[in-house]
Amino acid sequence: xxxxxxxxxxxxxxxxxxxxxxxxxxxxxxxxxxxxxxxxxxxxxxxxxxxxxxxxxxxxxxxxxxxxxxxxxxxxxxxxxxxxxxxxxxxxxxxxxxxxxxxxxxxxxxxxxxxxxxxxxxxxxxxxxxxxxxxxxxxxxxxxxxxxxxxxxxxxxxxxxxxxxxxxxxxxxxxxxxxxxxxxxxxxxxxxxxxxxxxxxxxxxxxxxxxxxxxxxxxxxxxxxxxxxxxxxxxxxxxxxxxxxxxxxxxxxxxxxxxxxxxxxxxxxxxxxxxxxxxxxxxxxxxxxxxxxxxxxxxxxxxxxxxxxxxxxxxxxxxxxxxxxxxxxxxxxxxxxxxxxxxxxxxxxxxxxxxxxxxxxxxxxxxxxxxxxxxxxxxxxxxxxxxxxxxxxxxxxxxxxxxxxxxx
Numbered sequence: 001x002x003x004x005x006x007x008x009x010x011x012x013x014x015x016x017x018x019x020x021x022x023x024x025x026x027x028x029x030x031x032x033x034x035x036x037x038x039x040x041x042x043x044x045x046x047x048x049x050x051x052x053x054x055x056x057x058x059x060x061x062x063x064x065x066x067x068x069x070x071x072x073x074x075x076x077x078x079x080x081x082x083x084x085x086x087x088x089x090x091x092x093x094x095x096x097x098x099x100x101x102x103x104x105x106x107x108x109x110x111x112x113x114x115x116x117x118x119x120x121x122x123x124x125x126x127x128x129x130x131x132x133x134x135x136x137x138x139x140x141x142x143x144x145x146x147x148x149x150x151x152x153x154x155x156x157x158x159x160x161x162x163x164x165x166x167x168x169x170x171x172x173x174x175x176x177x178x179x180x181x182x183x184x185x186x187x188x189x190x191x192x193x194x195x196x197x198x199x200x201x202x203x204x205x206x207x208x209x210x211x212x213x214x215x216x217x218x219x220x221x222x223x224x225x226x227x228x229x230x231x232x233x234x235x236x237x238x239x240x241x242x243x244x245x246x247x248x249x250x251x252x253x254x255x256x257x258x259x260x261x262x263x264x265x266x267x268x269x270x271x272x273x274x275x276x277x278x279x280x281x282x283x284x285x286x287x288x289x290x291x292x293x294x295x296x297x298x299x300x301x302x303x304x305x306x307x308x309x310x311x312x313x314x315x316x317x318x319x320x321x322x323x324x325x326x327x328x329x330x331x332x333x334x335x336x337x338x339x340x341x342x343x344x345x346x347x348x349x350x351x352x353x354x355x356x357x358x359x360x361x362x363x364x365x366x367x368x369x370x371x372x373x374x375x376x377x378x379x380x381x382x383x384x385x386x387x388x389x390x391x392x393x394x395x396x397x398x399x400x401x402x403x404x405x406x407x408x
Contacts, residue, residue, distance in 0.1 A: 017046030019056070034151040045075075066133075067142040069123065076144075079215045083143070084123060086216035087223070087267055091143075092122030094266040098344055118167035121146040161188060161204040168205070172362045173223075178374035179205060201290050208286050220279035220300075222269040225307050225369050227276055236308045239315035246318040246343045246361070257337075299375075306372040306380065310365045313388045317395050318343075321357050324399055329406045330354070353398040360391035 024032050024047075035041050040049075050071055054063035065071075073080035083089055095101050095115045108114030121143050124132070129141055146167075147158040157163055161179060169176035179185040187202035196202070209217050221227060226244060230237040244250040248259045263269055270276040280300065287296035321341045325332045330351050336342045341357055349355045364387040371379025 017044075017048060020047040031151050038152045038154070040151075040153060066139060067145075068129070069143055072142055072144045079213075080144075082215035083217075086218055088121050088143070088215075088217050089123045090266045090268075091119040092124050092128070094268060095119035095122075097262045097266060118146075121167070159204070159206055160192075161185065161206070164205045172366050173370065174367065174379070175205070175370060175374060178367075178371050178376040178379045181378070182375040184375060203286075203290070208283065211282055211286055218267075218279050220270060220276050220283065221303075221307065221369070221373075222267070224263075224268050225310075225365075227270045229273060231308075233308065236311060239308075239311040242315040242318050243311055245322075245338075245340050246314075248337065248342050248344060252322075252338050252340050300373070303369060303373040306385070307369045309385065310368040310388060313385075313392050314361060314365055317357055317360055317392050320395055320399050321353060324353065324402065327403075327406075329399075329402050351398075351402075353395055353402065356391050356394050356398065360388055360395070364388040364391055 021032055021035075035047075040046075050065070050067045052063070052065035054065070055061060069080050069083065098115070101109065101115050104114045109116055112120055120141075123143070124141065132141070145153070147163050148154060149157065161176070165176040168174075180189065184203050187196060187200060188204055190196040191198060191200055191202050206213075209219070224247065226240060226247070226249075230240060241250065241254060245252060245254070247263075248257060249263055250260075251257050264271060270279065283300065284293060284296045287293075287299075291299075318341055322339070324330045325339050325341070330353070332339055333342075333345070333350065335345055341354065343358065343361045349358050364384055366384075367379050368384030368388060369380075371377075371381075371384045
């Protein structure tokens with residue numbers, strides 16, 4: 001509270017608040033209307049609090065400060081601290097680390113219409129912010145506004161599952177489709193429509209992934225569904241080694257590569273049993289609000305086993321394509337460091353068998369385990385595991401045809 005009062009004194013004393021409103025009612029009336037609905041307006045947090053006081057006319061628009069998480073932390077230090085420790089904070093870094101990001105059309109990367117449209121949610125360095133501004137995309141730097149959209153910055157909006165829909169749907173991460181068609185999602189949508197009473201139990205994305213409003217947002221398996229230590233199951237351990245080679249984290253001999261450090265920094269995988277157990281136990285605690293602990297553990301373990309089944313199929317497919325490279329049946333893309341398929345550089349796939357491998361990993365494997373954990377049978381089976389089986393069959397057939405043609 002004292003921090004908030006200090007900010008109001010510092011910025012509110014400029015007297016620019018009403019001037020901003022009067023001008024922007026003509027220039028951008030929608031922004032003013034949203035701000036007037038906000039808790040910010042109710043608490044005398046005016047434009048200058050977040051945007052500074054150097055911009056006072058149409059001639060000095062470039063002096064407007066664009067908020068960053070540091071700006072938001074002046075009033076919301078706990079939430080920003082939590083966000084900074086979670087996976088959303090690494091959204092920008094993980095995108096920049098992906099080789100394929102740099103090969104997208106400039107209109108996508110600079111216009112934030114491709115990966116950057118969602119992965120702008122993430123902490124950025126001062127140099128990166130300057131670069132974005134120079135490209136003309138210097139907006140949305142706060143990250144918080146990805147969920148608490150400008151200029152209402154509504155907590156209620158951010159608590160709805162639809163707030164997650166923009167980024168968590170589609171090709172490789174259709175969590176929205178999985179959730180909204182699951183019994184969890186159906187019950188919540190019925191609550192929103194007033195068909196079920198407000199007191200009905202129906203979890204949202206935030207219920208499971210932001211326990212008690214914690215902005216850290218993590219999952220036990222992480223985005224790639226690979227983890228350390230290796231499993232006791234020898235076949236699964238061998239399959240995971242092959243998958244890690246395909247992800248470029250291990251070289252063909254099984255030694256760690258420089259990409260392992262990127263994976264660590266972006267925190268897209270749990271790299272110790274303690275890390276995994278911490279997130280798994282948080283989820284079980286959430287599930288126990290409606291289910292018995294035995295039921296919750298059993299259902300989550302089914303998800304673990306589906307990852308094992310998916311990895312068995314994925315490992316065979318990776319080795320088939322690696323064999324084609326090794327035997328010179330198809331030429332290894334120049335961007336690949338090793339004589340192994342690189343699952344993170346799918347834009348370089350030049351043959352149908354390579355394209356099918358990337359689809360199998362980025363689309364079908366993802367849907368197998370994500371559909372299972374989101375309690376969506378259709379995605380887990382038909383869009384996931386069954387699609388993986390079909391892809392593997394196609395890869396076997398295509399590889400056989402290519403070898404036969406090569407022998408001739």
